[in-house]
Amino acid sequence: MRNQSLAEATVPPGGETAEHYHPRTEELYYFVAGAGRMRLGADEAVVRAGDCVVIPPGTSHKLWNPGSEPLVLLCCCVPAYSDDDTVMTGR
Numbered sequence: 001m002r003n004q005s006l007a008e009a010t011v012p013p014g015g016e017t018a019e020h021y022h023p024r025t026e027e028l029y030y031f032v033a034g035a036g037r038m039r040l041g042a043d044e045a046v047v048r049a050g051d052c053v054v055i056p057p058g059t060s061h062k063l064w065n066p067g068s069e070p071l072v073l074l075c076c077c078v079p080a081y082s083d084d085d086t087v088m089t090g091r
Helices: none
Strands: 005-011 026-033 035-040 043-048 052-055 061-064 071-078
Touching (some): 026 043, 035 052
Antiparallel strands (some): 026 052, 026 071, 035 043
16 A cells, blocks of 8 residues: 555553654544543544544644553554654654
8 A cells, every 4th residue: 555554553551642743644543442532733532442533634643541441543644654754742
């Protein structure tokens, strides 16, 4: 696949991701297990298995898992994920 990528990610209990954004890439997060909190731009919301979040290009995002079970999600990127298109915000 040249135009998209699909990966499974796990945020362990008590864990969090580093906030970042992708200037060119649209991402889709589909949560398959657990529950947590997600910041998308300036907004924060609870996420849980069955939820789907679309992350437009240029929108910062971060996940937290305050629970006792792993937070598991599928990450689909279009175009395909690239380290060159990932900007860490330091938050």
